[in-house]
Amino acid sequence: MKAINSSCILKAQQVVEEARKKVEHTPYRLGYHIMAPAHWINDPNGLIQWNGEYHVFYQHHPYSPKGGPIHWGHVKSKDLVRWEHLPIALAPGEEYDKSGCFSGSAVDNNGTLTLIYTGHISLNEETDEFREVQCIATSEDGIHFTKHPQNPVITEPPAGGSWHFRDPKVWKHSETWYMVLGNQMDGLGNVLLYESADLVNWEYSGILVKSDGKLGYMLECPDFIELNGKHVLLSSPQGIQPEGDLYQNLYQTGYLVGEFDYETKQFTHGEFEELDKGFDFYAVQSFEDEKGRRIVIGWMNMWESQMPEQEHGWAGALTIPRELQLHDDGKLLMKPVVELKSLRENNISVQTMIVSENVRLDEVKGDQLEIIAKFSLANTSAEKFGLKVRCSENGKEHTIVSYDVKEQKVIVDRSQSGRGEGGIRKGKIEMLHHDVITLQLFIDRSSLELFVNEGELVMTNRIYPDPASLGVELFTEGGSVKLIELEAWTLKDIWV
The missing domain is CATH 2.60.120.560 (Exo-inulinase; domain 1)
Structure with a gap:
């Protein structure tokens, strides 16, 4: 197993700690939301309750209040309310993630905390040419992570898929691990399905959801869950056109509700519904806690929006944790967690x-x-x-x-x-x-x-x-x- 380059982590951590002193008492700094200690934060990643504690990772650029080569920041909590900043968990540096450790998820694999993330490799910034692959990292203490020697564990998209190939969300059903991934095929967004027995060797199982154009040109941050006997796909489509009061943000976050058959791998579903009708909600991710609740957290910003806090040395925050429930009419409800x-x-x-x-x-x-x-x-x-x-x-x-x-x-x-x-x-x-x-x-x-x-x-x-x-x-x-x-x-x- 290859340990994450400790010098990269240490350097990033030192920069953030120094910047933290300058941002702590700036005017827009939030009082009870998850933020990076300083500089940039976007998507929540790796939401999990592990060994009795809640862990939230997040997309983080530790060197600037604007986006850049993305690391994974990390906080934990005993009560979903009071959060403790932990050392940066992932830093880019390997050939397969040298331009960024993009969004992903976390699972408990027989006591080992395992992160599954997208390695981003920029080939030409001027033409926005890149590759994206899927990687894993593990930890025994929930703080220090080791990248797997067989990374990347998924080296390329399936035939016909583009290199827009990211945001793995992994779960276990029976004895099999499953993964959904956002991908683009023929200029349209899709959600792909993979299976594995060991989190390392993955087999492509087909397209779970295919955009017909109404779901835009890319489906980011997919999350496939079961609620009240139904299956729900959460995702963040890009490219949906505004329609009256709907889809007014640059990008959306919403869901599809339906039925999924693990034998045929077919997901039949209804129409796409927005999950949040405000200005600033994206890249929602869910997890189930020990109480059986399905809890979600989203990024409380929107791409390309003005962020006045940037002039104070930081940008972005996550929403308060919310309990997700499926109403009898097939609509999702989000309620603030009672904690x-x-x-x-x-x-x-x-x-x-x-x-x-x-x-x-x-x-x-x-x-x-x-x-x-x-x-x-x-x-x-x-x-x-x-x-x-x-x-x-x-x-x-x-x-x-x-x-x-x-x-x-x-x-x-x-x-x-x-x-x-x-x-x-x-x-x-x-x-x-x-x-x-x-x-x-x-x-x-x-x-x-x-x-x-x-x-x-x-x-x-x-x-x-x-x-x-x-x-x-x-x-x-x-x-x-x-x-x-x-x-x-x-x-x-x-x-x-």
Whole structure:
């Protein structure tokens, strides 16, 4: 077995530690989200509960707040809430991964923590010519990793496939290991299926999902799971065209639900659904914990978006952990994991009231908040209502979370959210058989995650308000609405 070049790891670690001192107290630094100690982070990788602890790896460039040769950063936690930074786990340097250790997954192989990742080899940067292969690395202590001597364990894509060939997600069924991989064939995205008895020798088993054009030109970060007797493919398609309120981001993340037969290797499924309707959600990955929950974490940014934090020496973050559930109607729900309640302090309750104008909630303010607001739709005359958060004293800066009664759409408007990109995102939520809408907001210094009606609709967003913009308001347009109740908590900072 070949140990990872310790000098590469040590050098990268030293650079990050030195940069860490400069970014710790910068304005947009988050309080309870996973971030790199400094510099660049993108996709979550290798999510797993191993030896009783939760591990999250992530795509990391330790030398700059912009992308570059990608390493694997690493954090762990006992409770999914308080995270500890560990040494960088993977660094590029071998011939098969010299340009980057791209996204992948983690499994427990008889007690050995095993990472499966994509080795990226750039051949010509000007023409974007590259090769991608699949590799593994192992660890006995969950901190130090050794690259396998037979790497790459998959050396090339199948016949007809391009070198866009990445993001292995591996799981075990019966005594066989399975892998899904994103690939491009004939300019269209596909998800490939492989099988192995030992994680080293892999056999191609065909195409699991093939884009007909509607799923774009590449399917990144596939993740094939079983929920409530159904099979679900999570993926991040590139190249889906906008359609009304749908597919408004540069790239999407969503899912297909259906039936899979391990004998025939056939997956029959319904239509693609977006998993999150906000601005900043990509490359979601899942794992099952010891409690039997299916937990997901995504990258809380979007490619090519402005990232004002870069000027402070860092960029990117991951979402809070969410429990994934499959509803009876075939839709996926995402709910904040219950462990996040341990961050709560300073509970504030706002009693029932009729809201007919802007109401400043003087007792609710802050840049690290959880807010749960319940509104009655019965007899409401308002055309639109909701909350404004991270409000400035002069009212010029705020982020709006609202519900349009006629259109039955939840709207996040960050046109006046401060720095960074503005814009509006809308998500349809059926309320025909409900007369209460619940908005649950997790606000961190430069993020807003919104969960509507127990996770039926989720919208994830980066925002960059002035640090002094701390206010919260209720508002309506065109009439009044009944606020049934509102509870708020300040949330602890896990990084202090």
